[in-house]
Amino acid sequence: MGNNLDSVRQHNLSTILTLVHHAGSIPRAQLTRRTGLNRSTIAALVGELVDLRLVTESSGETTSQVGRPSSVVQTNPDTVAIAVNPEVDAVTVGVVGLGGVVQNRIRFPTEKPPTVREAVNITSAIIAGIQGGLQTETRIVGIGIAVPGLVCQSNGLVRLAPHLGWKDEPLTEMLADATGYPTSAGNDASLGARAERTFGAGRGIDDMIYLNGGASGVGGGVISSGVALGGTSGYAGELGHTRVRSDGRADSAGVRGTFESEVTRLALLEVLGLSSADTDELEQALFAAKSLAVRSEVNRQLDFLGIALGGAINILNPRLIILGGFLGSLYALDPERLHKVVAHEALPVSWNDVTISRPKLGADLLMVGAAELAFSPLLADPAGLSAQKAGRVPDKSSQESERTALNGSR
Amino acid sequence: MGNNLDSVRQHNLSTILTLVHHAGSIPRAQLTRRTGLNRSTIAALVGELVDLRLVTESSGETTSQVGRPSSVVQTNPDTVAIAVNPEVDAVTVGVVGLGGVVQNRIRFPTEKPPTVREAVNITSAIIAGIQGGLQTETRIVGIGIAVPGLVCQSNGLVRLAPHLGWKDEPLTEMLADATGYPTSAGNDASLGARAERTFGAGRGIDDMIYLNGGASGVGGGVISSGVALGGTSGYAGELGHTRVRSDGRADSAGVRGTFESEVTRLALLEVLGLSSADTDELEQALFAAKSLAVRSEVNRQLDFLGIALGGAINILNPRLIILGGFLGSLYALDPERLHKVVAHEALPVSWNDVTISRPKLGADLLMVGAAELAFSPLLADPAGLSAQKAGRVPDKSSQESERTALNGSR
DNA sequence: TTAATATGTAGTTTGCTTGAACAAATGCAG
DNA sequence: CTGCATTTGTTCAAGCAAACTACATATTAA
Structure with a gap:
């Protein structure tokens, strides 16, 4: 069962990053009010998120009110997730930045419904292409797949996708192996629900x-x-x-x-x-x-x-x-x-x-939803995941050693 | 939106009290493992719960294993909730201790389905009787009502209880006014589900x-x-x-x-x-x-x-x-x-x-479920609610002033 | 009796949030 | 244009809860 230790920091970083992610950009003063935390604390937390290159801070463009204008915290567009949506007649791959902005979307049509192998190959190829065109600053935190079928949460297996003809396929594992990125999959409608709830009509x-x-x-x-x-x-x-x-x-x-x-x-x-x-x-x-x-x-x-x-x-x-x-x-x-x-x-x-x-999000719906899946470990533990490149859930030993090192240096 | 400050303490107290409540009695070492907290921390937290008279600690009766035997933490039977269940042909009132033990159950038959006023009067009378027989040490944390109908969560109104002939009845408020205890109500089957999940087949x-x-x-x-x-x-x-x-x-x-x-x-x-x-x-x-x-x-x-x-x-x-x-x-x-x-x-x-x-809990099911409802504020914030007698959800000002006082005295 | 194991206890350390004081940037009134 | 009120960012000392270390204690196994 869970409880708290110094994971207070983790929770607060998570809360703030999630707020920024959902709003896209939000004044620091707003964060203070919404979280109930102290200004100094917000400053420290936002500072850490800036160091982690997850958000940026700019002093301009606040609503004109009495008092010193608050600096605005924005998501860092360099932090992105890859969204994948295999369908009966195409595989769609997109690049989605923190804040839910679809930066890029590539639809690769197929003659027949793709096999899992084909879907993985197409996706890997598109990702390789995307990587070539990306800024070197850009960091991909992971891959989220919206599958038109039932996906087992515990092991990532696609249990059944009748229209694709898939059954018990290790799609998640295969794509993770092929690309090296942490990958997770979910049902397309469930992810659509999540997208509409976070950025759309809900x-x-x-x-x-x-x-x-x-x-x-x-x-x-x-x-x-x-x-x-x-x-x-x-x-x-x-x-x-x-x-x-x-x-x-x-x-x-x-x-x-x-x-x-x-x-x-x-x-x-x-x-x-x-x-x-x-x-x-x-x-x-x-x-x-x-x-x-x-x-x-x-x-x-x-x-x-x-x-x-x-x-x-x-x-x-x-x-x-x-x-x-x-x-x-x-x-x-x-x-x-x-x-x-x-x-x-x-x-x-x-x-x-x-x-x-009716929904508010259009063609981007499943891209945004799948990206949410990829972002969720980062949103839950911003510091833990930004540390290593891979971005898997950090094992205790690595966190421990890191903290020990910090202690030693002070 | 929520986050942490010194509410770490609240969360940890809540976690431990909930564990003890669900288990009835549990060794301290078990708490250490289940929560992942340090032994010293568990000692301090359990100590605080003992001071709050919510749990007791005894050194006997542990499973015989190598090493120093762990002291056992038990729920304090002096802390109880009143459970109420109005039905078509009776009103049942019970006393349930922390840990889900039904200490007393009184079924008061009625000729016709009771009106809300009758149900409140019967319940108040039975509670008055119970109070007379209780130890002076006993503390009633609140009243939970299992209603055979739809209860609005936000205002406690019984929206519809067709078999009782009730519609939009302020049962919760009336019983709270009549008894002075914090009162909440819920659907009987939902509370039954909660009881079976916590103490029964689930x-x-x-x-x-x-x-x-x-x-x-x-x-x-x-x-x-x-x-x-x-x-x-x-x-x-x-x-x-x-x-x-x-x-x-x-x-x-x-x-x-x-x-x-x-x-x-x-x-x-x-x-x-x-x-x-x-x-x-x-x-x-x-x-x-x-x-x-x-x-x-x-x-x-x-x-x-x-x-x-x-x-x-x-x-x-x-x-x-x-x-x-x-x-x-x-x-x-x-x-x-x-x-x-x-x-x-x-x-x-x-x-x-x-x-x-099939269910494991018998006739006590709804008593236990209704009591869970009454216990939940206490389980969520053991220190905050034990402070005042009433036990309502503490408003911020009272918490603030309390904390300021503590700071001032040190 | 002794060694091994596991738990409870005491005092120190660490890290995070807080609060107060001050600086900075804006609107508003004159 | 100037001064005041207001709001926010910044800095630094303080408080607090949990972790850690070392030691005491209680049981089993040999």
């Missing part, structure tokens, strides 16, 4: 559900009390397999009557007579369509969406539900209908708390 | 679901990452209203096809030809019955139970599911059938993590 919201409707099905991520809901192995949030009717079509797991089997992008395309379309095109087509068949299919899907949301609301009591992908389009077509269904399914007191909205 | 399990089947329906509580899942207002865990079929009977909220409407104690009693029975009698009758009709109803309910559990497993990825009340009886009748249904509904990788079991 800023400051502690209890929310993010649902994304994509070509390959429905993914979900839950934030509860400000923390991503993981479960024992990190598989939590799979709302797509919620039962919404007794019978019906089969979903990707072969089960009938689930949310994911009834509410699909494909069914919308079919009724529209389209063979393919991206999310924006689909939404435009849906809004333009006057046909009764389209309307009826939209309503049918909205009703099932409402049933799934109602169940989730009863279990999770969220304040916010963010609907991404074509789920957001469905919602935009007829918010009232969805509200009505949910109101019927969910307990009134719980439904009362809920706001439904 | 010891050491960080992700679990507790489901209880009672006369008035199905209640649920979720523990995620070791913390009770609350949601925005504390209504989370209402698994009873999960949809398990497209149509069907109406549940207590007037919605058809929910878990609670299909899986009921009443339907079991009816098919058995019984008019009333407690949980044990019902279970015996179910095991004794050979009739095909009984068997078929049990199977029907098991199937719906499986559907509800499957959905919950997909969303929450628990390691353990505890089935209380008649849900436990149903499970005991045919575990294999339930396993089969759940295996079909849930994602295999998530289902793979799950163990299903």
